[in-house]
Amino acid sequence: MASFEASGSDATDVPRTVLVVEDNELNMKLFSAMLSSQGYTVIEATDGNLGLALAQQRHPNLIIMDIQLPGMTGIEITQTLKADAATQTIPIIATTAYALKGDQERIMASGCDGYMAKPIAISEFLALVASFMTRPAASKSAPHPSVA
Numbered sequence: 001m002a003s004f005e006a007s008g009s010d011a012t013d014v015p016r017t018v019l020v021v022e023d024n025e026l027n028m029k030l031f032s033a034m035l036s037s038q039g040y041t042v043i044e045a046t047d048g049n050l051g052l053a054l055a056q057q058r059h060p061n062l063i064i065m066d067i068q069l070p071g072m073t074g075i076e077i078t079q080t081l082k083a084d085a086a087t088q089t090i091p092i093i094a095t096t097a098y099a100l101k102g103d104q105e106r107i108m109a110s111g112c113d114g115y116m117a118k119p120i121a122i123s124e125f126l127a128l129v130a131s132f133m134t135r136p137a138a139s140k141s142a143p144h145p146s147v148a
Ligand code: MN
Pocket: 022, 023, 024, 066, 067, 068, 069
């Protein structure tokens, strides 16, 4: 049960673990490299069922969620996680290469907290990740100056 890995003692600890659910090998390498370069711990899941299981077991600080996946889709995983009190607070950034008209609305309606179309722009992606990691409590205007 106790798979919580944060060992710090107070709430000022910077969250560090990101689960990437992505079935495309090149995209996975790209996400993993970008996140690792910023010092985040990356957990990789290459299909939907594994993604759901790892989210539940490891309780990451953030999930990067591909939508088109073998097994469960990213939307199904998101709905499942957001319906469970144990996982509903984990922020989820959805990514997709095939954003058709109405897709973004459908994806956001599933409970995702952010959305990014592929191909991913590195600086935008890292800024979005950082904005969820630092989690400004009330103010949206004070980004944490931790990324050089
Ligand atoms: Mn995919």
